[in-house]
Amino acid sequence: MISKDAITALKRFGCGPRRGEAAGLASPREWLVAQLDRADAARIDDADLPRADQAQRDHVAYRRERKRQLRGLDKDNREQMDDLKRMMGPRPAVDYYSQEINARTRHAIETDAPLVERLVGFWSNHFCISAAKNGRVRAMAGAYEREAIRPYVLGRFRDMLFASAQHPAMLLYLDNEKSAGPNSPVGRRRSRGLNENLAREIMELHTLGVHGGYTQEDVTNFARILTGWSVGKVDSPRGGVFVFHRRVHEPGAFTVLGRRYGGRGVDQGEAVLEDLARHPATARFVAGKFARHFVGDGASDELVGRLAATFRETDGDLRELTYDLIASDEAWETPAQKLLPPYDFIVATARATGWRPQERQMMKALNALGHKMWAPPSPAGWPDEDDAWVSPDAMLERLDWAQRIARRKAPREPVDRIAEDLLGPALDDHSRQVIARAENKGQALALLLMTPGFQRR
Amino acid sequence: MVLSDLSRRQFLAVSGGLAVSPFLPGIAGASGRDPRFLTGILRGGVDGLAVVAPVGDPDYQNVREGLAFERSGPNSGLRLDGFFALNPNMPQLAELYRSGEALFVHAVSTPYRERSHFDGQDVLESGYGRSGVGDSGWLNRALEVAAAKKTIDSRGFAMGAQLPLVMRGSAPVLSWMPPAFQTASTDTRLRLLDIYTHADPTLAAAIAEGMELDDLVGGEDSAREVMRQSRKMGGGGKVRSYRTTGTVAGKVMSDADGPRVGAFSLNGWDTHANERPFKGRLGRQLEALDATIGALRTEMGPVWRDTVVALVTEFGRTARMNGTSGTDHGTATLAILVGGAVNGGRVIADWPGLSDRALYDGRDLAPTTDLRAILKGVIGDHLGVSEAALGEKVFPGSRDVRPVRDLIA
Structure with missing residues (x-):
């Protein structure tokens, strides 16, 4: 006899039942709780998948070589183009992307800790990037998830926030590598300016939420503080990884959400991130999204409030957050409603x-x-x-x-x-x-x- | 600055800005017709100078070296007026221009001034002054406003696997794409509908509506049939697939009970290398676009006279050819309005010229017309949306951008 709870565990908190799995699940809640000690299950061990910096290097190298080869060729001559394709081999932006998709899918199909994989899905979407931005981001889209999301889904929110905000995929996706302080040495010489994209999305989408009580001035000041957070040019020693460019960093102290942040280096932005991670609005926003993702649109204010309190009290411990969700009766009693993506x-x-x-x-x-x-x-x-x-x-x-x-x-x-x-x-x-x-x-x-x-x- | 006298005069004539919205409540559409409005998003950045070329500009041949229309012969293009010529790969569009049903707007651009496809398309489709602001599109919001007055059907239509941003929003949208997999039989669909009718009304409604939409297109095997017919009509793969888009959109939008506002996307305009506007890559693109327009014209039948199709792109391309015989991301470009309801047969352009000093950032055609002014004019006069709603809801923050009037016949 298959219990209703077994189905809930496999579907609402899992990746779907396998044959015979539901009948064999004697204590569904304990089965889920046991997975909370399986942080390792989030990792994809595949030595063939490149790190983000390698993916970018390969992508840029491919593009350069292709451009070089194209000179003197006729793009409408199918034979020439086919030869070139054979000679060049697979494009990293497509090939790595497809490999990463397969690795992720295989992992989700085979995993014996499906709850952990569902957490990956949730957080990856919360801190999303887009492979549609350009080939460079596409080539490292899978690496982003493996490097910035998977290690932290049962760890600390703060650590995931840092890892995503300093990942090359995020810095390129939200244009922070282009942002320059107008009064920085580079900003003064060339007319490069501020790009608020990353600062805004961190506040609006990653931490406080759109009703989190920040102002345009907070966004602009945070953007000033984040100037210099960039990605090393692929040919440089720190190619394709997070770098802090002092020469584009806007000098000075700035106020964000009523607190003044001094300092002249990467620590200035990190101090803001620390405070955003601990802000009560962040706890509320994240708890609400998390509850609705699993329980459905109608997740009660009471459940959201309880999860927000846990988030605050444990300093954003995502294992505890997940535990509290599983421990709530509401999560088991609410009928299935969310259509599978x-x-x-x-x-x-x-x-x-x-x-x-x-x-x-x-x-x-x-x-x-x-x-x-x-x-x-x-x-x-x-x-x-x-x-x-x-x-x-x-x-x-x-x-x-x-x-x-x-x-x-x-x-x-x-x-x-x-x-x-x-x-x-x-x-x-x-x-x-x-x-x-x-x-x-x-x-x-x-x-x-x-x-x-x-x-x- | 070099001016096309004719174009300049026309531009001034239509942008006098004194006309008040002619919309009268209670009449179907602003112009007393049952309007159809389609928007085609040409993704990748269309090289407007290669589609409608300012052959009368003294700097044209020089700046466009390697890409220019020839002074005579088959690649000299079709003269539109004393100043502009149309790419010879678009004979059906040329015909519509001659009959006053096609209009070109040149040196036009969205408010976006950088060069990322991603952000450029975001601005083009969201209708906001900058990227990353909204997750709904201006076409959906225009539909919402127009439908609230009950002058048109409240449902929108879109082609493609993913709803384009321009059509996203709170107005409901029917979407259709050529099926990627073999379609399930009507029998299987009805059995599923039976399951949903008992257990899940939301999913039941979706399946029922999907089947209704397939009927609009022409029944169960319609998609394959449309594709088969397109194959028979010839042309390369691109021409065939673009033509399918035009045929399906035309079938759906011409149905008496179908949607009145729709969108489709055509990719492949990012011509960085070997652009070749006549016989090569861009040439084929334009041939395919011409086939789309022709298919739309045919399928719309008698309601073509009530139709406006806007063809727009995120930005133009560099005026000069780059080192790989193509062009890079630029700024101003071309927009096309075509349809029986268009007051066409002319080119609207406040021509900025192509001299070194006239080029934007020293490299791109300079923008002199805000695309929103054109779209606001069309939506205002064709769908009966007030100027206030256009400035606040459809294109938020654009109150200072006055609609160009007189675009609708």
């Missing part, structure tokens, strides 16, 4: 059916379903409301994709038995009947993958 749907399908994506298949499926990996529509990340992914076209596309997988993985045994095994009480009687009466097993499996019981968590 396409990535999560694909992963859940793989876990349920045994299907495994081949090279580039994952990237293509994500693009077709409108969930391009690491490429959300804005710095606010992918939308997270319960029905954010419901649209006529997207649902039909999902069905088409489900049918494609179901045909390949058409099972021998009756699909209603598989349905029971995977979803137990989460499957309503009517869905069960429609599946049982399907024309063939392929259709039955496709319908199962599309039921509300499978699609909502």
Whole structure:
């Protein structure tokens, strides 16, 4: 007999059930709590994946070489272009991107600590970058998540905030490498100026939230303080990593949220980050997002308040935050409502059916379903409301994709038995009947993958 | 500064700015018609000087060396007036220009003055004065305002896997894309609809609407049929896929019960290398764009006379050719209005000239017309949106940018 809690643990807090998994889950809450000691499960150990600095170097080297080779070639001459392609080998911006997608997906499909992987998904979207920014960011999009997000999902919020704000992917994505203090040595000589993008998004999206009580003056001053936070030129000794350029740093002390920050180096900005991480508005904003991500849009103020208090009292300990969420009855009693985002749907399908994506298949499926990996529509990340992914076209596309997988993985045994095994009480009687009466097993499996019981968590 | 007298005069004539919004409540659309408005986002930065060339500018041949229209022969282009000529790869657009149904706006740009695609498209589509401000688009907000007056259907339409920013917002949007996978049969769809009708009304509504939209396009196998027909009509892969976009958008937007406002995107304009505006890369792009316009014209049928299609891009490109026979990211460029409701047959340009001193930052065509003034004029006069709403809601903070009137016939 499959308990409702087992399904909640596997779906709401996991990456979806595998065959037989729900029946074997005697104490779902303990199973989740045990995963909180599995910080190592967030790591992807794959020696072939390049670090962010290496990815950038390879990307820039490729572009230079291609430009050199293109001289004297005719771009419309297919033969010449094919030769060039063969000679140049794979483009890092595409190749690394695709490899990283596969590594992440494989990890999510195979992991035995799926809660940890869900935390990665949440925080990666909270501190999102976009692979659509340019080839350089795309080449290191996966490295960003491995370096700035995964090590900290059961650690401290402050550490993740620092790691993301000082990661080359974030500095390039939000243009801070271009920002120069108007009174800095470089700013005075050339007419380069302030870019507020990173400062604003850190306050609005990463810490305080848009109603967090900061002003435009706070943003501008924080942007001044962040001038000089940049990325080393790829040919330099600190190529492709975080550097502090003193010569573009705006000199002086500035006030942010009522506190004056002196100092002349990277420590000035770090002091602001420390305070933002500990600000009560940050606790509230982060707790609200976190609760709604797992429990749904209707997460109670009481639950959010409790998580915010934990966040404050533990100095942003994300393990404690997660523990409190799992410990709340609300998280277990609220019916499943959030429609799986396409990535999560694909992963859940793989876990349920045994299907495994081949090279580039994952990237293509994500693009077709409108969930391009690491490429959300804005710095606010992918939308997270319960029905954010419901649209006529997207649902039909999902069905088409489900049918494609179901045909390949058409099972021998009756699909209603598989349905029971995977979803137990989460499957309503009517869905069960429609599946049982399907024309063939392929259709039955496709319908199962599309039921509300499978699609909502 | 070199001026195209004709263009200058026309520009002044249409931007007098004294006209009050002619919208009368209770009439369908501002002009008494049942308006259709489509926006095509040309992504990558269109080299406007290679599409509509200022062949009468004395600096033109010099600045555009390697990319210029020839003085005679097949690559001399189609003369639009005494000053401008159209790229010869766009015969269908030329025909519409001759019949007064196409209008070009040159030296136009959004308020964005840097050179990132990402931010440039953000400004182009969000309708805000700078990037990273909003997560909704001006077209959706315009639809919201127009639909609130109940003059047009409240649903928007978009082509593509991802809703383009310009069409995102609170007005509901039907989106359609050529299916990436083999489509599920109607039988399977109906069985799923049965499941959802009992258990999940939200998902049921989505599936039902999706099936309705497929019917607008022409039924279950429509997508494959559209693509098959496009293949029969010939042309390269790009021409075929662009034409499909035009055909599908035309089918949906011409339906009596369908949406009235829509958007689509056409990629591939980022011509950094081997641009070749006649027989090469850009030449093919323009040929494909021409096919899109032709397909739209055909599919819209009788409602073409109520239609405006705006074709816009995030920025232009450098005036001079770069070291790889292409052009780099620039500033001002071209915008195209086409459709039976367009008061066309002319080029609007406050021409800045192409001399070294006239170029923006010494490298780009200088912007002299704010794209928002054009779009505000179209939305105001075609969809009946008030100037106040245009300045505050549709293009926030643009009150000082006066709509260009007289763009709608």
